[in-house]
Amino acid sequence: MGDELLVVTPERVAVRAGLPLPLSEEQRLVVAEAIGDGFGEVAAYLGRPPLPEEIEEAGVLPDGRGGWELVHGPADEVLSAVAETDAGGDLTGRYTVTYRAGLDPASNSVYGRALARYVAAAAAASPMVRRVVQQAEPDARLVKQANVEGQGITWEDSGGGEAGSGAAGAPPTLDSLKRWKRRSVYQEPGIAPHPLEVIGRRPWV
DSSP, rough: HHHHHHHOOOOHHHHHHOSSOOOOOOHHHHHHHHHHHHHHHHHHHSSSSSEEEEEEEEEEEEEEESSSSSSOOOOEEEEEEEEEEESOOOOEEEEEEEEEEEOOTOOOOHHHHHHHHHHHHHTTTTHHHHHHHHHHHHOOOOOOEEEETEEEEEEOOOSSSSSSSSSSOOOOOGGGGGGOOOOOSOOOOOSSTTTTTTOOEEEOO
């Protein structure tokens, strides 16, 4: 959660949602939870981590072309690959691979801004945050709903235009992140170290 709150702060969400600052500790916890939910939506949509993270994946098969069949690939860096054995101590042909993967908003400012904008809007639309705003400001105009399936966010009397319209103040949709959506579940061949090699801290781009 720490890295997520560096990309989208609770204060940024509070401003969008109409929640007065400074936030109480209880309000901050609620908003942080909503931010985490927003990042979860993005991860599901992109098919890969929206932020860099270290992943340990068991039961990985070599792809036969010098790469790995990774669930969260492509990997930025393979940290280790340990051959797995069965109950009798025989090699299974599978590996436990530890690697770093995920998009990096710090190195891609266009992605970083798009990610932060969507997550902040989605968090502001969260029913949890709306309840907190209503408690703090009973007469506040609130975000009405976030429709993940339809990739839209509806605002109550926002005046900013339809979600995804591009109008000034209009909330973004998940579709605003489509250029970073993963197209394949397999690591490209010829980039990774061969599974029989000694795996060290080698880059995998």
